Amino acid sequence: MASTAVEACQWTVAALARYAPATISVLLQVHDRLRCVAATGAWQVFSTVPPKAGIVGRVYASGEGAIVGDVAADPDYLPVRPDVTAEVCVPVLDPAGRPIGVLDLQWSGPVELGPWLEIANRVATRLGARITALGGPPAESRSEKLLRHAAALTAAPTEWDLMTAAICAAREVSTLSAAVLLLTDGPGPRLGAPPGAPGELESRIRAELAEAGAPALHRMIARAHRHGSGYTLGEQGHPPTEEYRPLADAGVRTLVAVPVGPPDGGGVLLVADERLLRPDPTTVNLMELLAGQAWTCLDRLRTLAQLREQASSDPLTGLGHTGPFGRRIARATPGRTALLAIDVDGFKAVNDTYGHQAGDRLLVGLARALEAALRQGDELYRIGGDEFVAVIEVNRPEEAIRIGERLAEAARVTGRTISVGVALPRPGESPEQTLRRADQALYVVKRQGRDGVRLAGA
Numbered sequence: 001m002a003s004t005a006v007e008a009c010q011w012t013v014a015a016l017a018r019y020a021p022a023t024i025s026v027l028l029q030v031h032d033r034l035r036c037v038a039a040t041g042a043w044q045v046f047s048t049v050p051p052k053a054g055i056v057g058r059v060y061a062s063g064e065g066a067i068v069g070d071v072a073a074d075p076d077y078l079p080v081r082p083d084v085t086a087e088v089c090v091p092v093l094d095p096a097g098r099p100i101g102v103l104d105l106q107w108s109g110p111v112e113l114g115p116w117l118e119i120a121n122r123v124a125t126r127l128g129a130r131i132t133a134l135g136g137p138p139a140e141s142r143s144e145k146l147l148r149h150a151a152a153l154t155a156a157p158t159e160w161d162l163m164t165a166a167i168c169a170a171r172e173v174s175t176l177s178a179a180v181l182l183l184t185d186g187p188g189p190r191l192g193a194p195p196g197a198p199g200e201l202e203s204r205i206r207a208e209l210a211e212a213g214a215p216a217l218h219r220m221i222a223r224a225h226r227h228g229s230g231y232t233l234g235e236q237g238h239p240p241t242e243e244y245r246p247l248a249d250a251g252v253r254t255l256v257a258v259p260v261g262p263p264d265g266g267g268v269l270l271v272a273d274e275r276l277l278r279p280d281p282t283t284v285n286l287m288e289l290l291a292g293q294a295w296t297c298l299d300r301l302r303t304l305a306q307l308r309e310q311a312s313s314d315p316l317t318g319l320g321h322t323g324p325f326g327r328r329i330a331r332a333t334p335g336r337t338a339l340l341a342i343d344v345d346g347f348k349a350v351n352d353t354y355g356h357q358a359g360d361r362l363l364v365g366l367a368r369a370l371e372a373a374l375r376q377g378d379e380l381y382r383i384g385g386d387e388f389v390a391v392i393e394v395n396r397p398e399e400a401i402r403i404g405e406r407l408a409e410a411a412r413v414t415g416r417t418i419s420v421g422v423a424l425p426r427p428g429e430s431p432e433q434t435l436r437r438a439d440q441a442l443y444v445v446k447r448q449g450r451d452g453v454r455l456a457g458a
Contacts, residue, residue: 005131005138009038012103012127017041020105020116023081026092026127027056028101028137031148034060037138041106042080054078055089056102063099065090065121067113071106083108090120092128100128100137145173146286153297162301166269166294173286176254176273178202180209181294182217183260183267201274204250212246219243220270225263229288231256234278247272254279258287261295269294314382316360317367325381328391329431334424338400339431340390341421341438342370342407345450347386359386365414373410374403389435397424397455404453417451419443 002008009026016024023041027034033048034056052061055076059066068087071077077087084106092101103124105116131137140148149169156162163181170179178201209217223243224230232255240248240255247255247270254273260266269291314321320328329339344366351359363386370388371380378392390407394400404420411418421442425434437456445452 002130002134005134005136006037008127008130008134012123013038013040016105016123021107021109022111023084023104023106023108025104026101027060027104028092028131029060029099030137030144031140034101035138037101045080046078049078055087056104059089059091060099060102063091063093063097065117067117069113080106081108085109086111086113088113088116088120090117090124092124092131094128094132094136100131103127142173142175142282142286145169146290149173149290150293153293156297156301159298159301162294162297166290169290169294170269170271170287173290174256174271174279174283176256176271176277176279177275178205178252178272180205180270180272181260181267182209182221182270184218184221184265201251201272205247205252205270205272208246208250216243216246220246220257221259221266221268222263224257224259224268225266229256229258229284231279231284232277234276236276253277256284256287258284258291260291261299266295317364317382319367319371319380319382319388321382325383325389325391326431328379328381329435332391332425332431332434333393334427334429336393336395336424338392338394338397338403338422338424339435339438340392340400340404340407341423341435341442342388342390343419343442343446344386344411345417345419345446362414362416366411366416366418369410369414370407373406378403389438394424397422400424401453401455408451408453412451419445419450420453421445421456422453423456 002011005028009028013024013026017040025036025039025045027036027049029051033050035048036045039045049057051057055066055068055074055078058076066089068074068077071084071087085108087104087106089102089104091099092103094100103120105120146169149165149172152165153162153169156165166181167179171177177199180202220243234254244255251274252272254275254277256271256279258269260269269287271287347359347362350362367380367382367388370390374380374390374392378390381389381391383389390403392400392403400422404422408418408420419442421438421440421444423434423438423441425431441454441456445454
């Protein structure tokens with residue numbers, strides 16, 4: 001009498017429950033998990049189980065039934081009732097012998113399991129045939145798809161991965177063929193959809209949006225944030241609003257537009273199709289949930305990036321500090337990576353005479369001057385109050401000395417002088433020892449009157 005696979009499972013559980021004083025459940029494979037679709041005899045059951053988790057997962061993966069006389073001795077057992085002692089679990093197979101789920105029975109009292117294994121196998125065989133006749137296990141609902149994609153969004157390690165996941169989720173959950181994410185970024189909106197070949201319509205949409213230019217995209221984003229989500233009714237003969245003209249020119253006939261993030265820094269999610277459809281409000285609600293999740297994850301990634309930047313940068317000058325410097329000199333190449341230890345001459349007097357704010361301004365200006373004097377690829381770090389280190393790659397020690405002299409000249413232009421000590425790593429020497437030798441050379445310059453460059457060991 002069952003008209004769906006879920007009803008067939010519910011009838012099966014109800015029939016078995018009249019004869020078996022047990023906790024009974026049927027779990028069917030839906031996408032990448034086993035979902036409990038019918039159960040009885042317990043206060044709580046697991047809604048979904050990973051395909052290889054528990055005794056049910058083991059039976060599903062192997063396709064072979066299991067008798068467990070003592071669940072406490074089985075490491076795979078997933079507790080449903082605290083008083084369960086024994087379990088019989090058999091696979092539910094389609095007529096071709098492929099597992100599509102499991103039938104599970106658990107007892108809390110004495111029971112002879114052998115006969116129940118035979119009964120469970122017979123019931124599971126008939127259930128598998130009936131489920132197949134009804135079209136197979138239930139399809140993953142759109143809400144379940146959204147939940148699965150939300151997990152992928154949360155796990156995305158980069159903005160690129162996040163946008164890719166959001167676009168894929170929008171297509172699959174909405175069942176529309178194209179999706180584009182427009183984000184307000186920098187001087188103009190950015191097409192967040194990853195390039196590739198997702199579909200002809202999506203390629204045309206991106207081309208039209210790129211040709212429309214930043215002002216048109218700003219208007220599209222502003223409309224979504226001003227009026228909220230919108231969607232087409234599928235009625236013919238009515239022109240689109242001017243903001244969405246580029247989409248109509250691309251061939252879009254069905255559109256859901258959902259605001260993403262805040263009005264002043266977010267964007268809009270556009271989900272579209274060239275077929276003339278009529279999205280229902282549930283589809284719009286799911287796209288709103290997706291947009292909210294995507295923005296939350298994007299905001300988290302950006303916040304983490306800012307924290308990493310703050311953790312690796314000197315807040316005053318913006319230069320790298322001790323952490324990044326330590327990682328950089330750990331990659332030093334003997335005979336080629338020169339370390340230039342730099343100290344500002346008379347810096348304490350500036351602080352004592354004019355105050356720390358004047359000292360900070362001096363350091364910022366000097367940092368910019370030294371950076372400008374370095375070559376492409378050279379790196380400058382602030383590792384102390386008025387202490388800097390440049391890390392450069394050279395072919396000869398004389399080249400490092402010339403770079404040091406350029407830095408000293410750049411400092412003089414700002415009205416200050418610096419002392420520079422230069423050292424190149426020796427074979428077998430640790431980076432810390434190389435830096436110590438550069439410091440020693442620097443202090444030789446200090447003792448000799450400052451405002452100069454010296455090569456360690458020379």
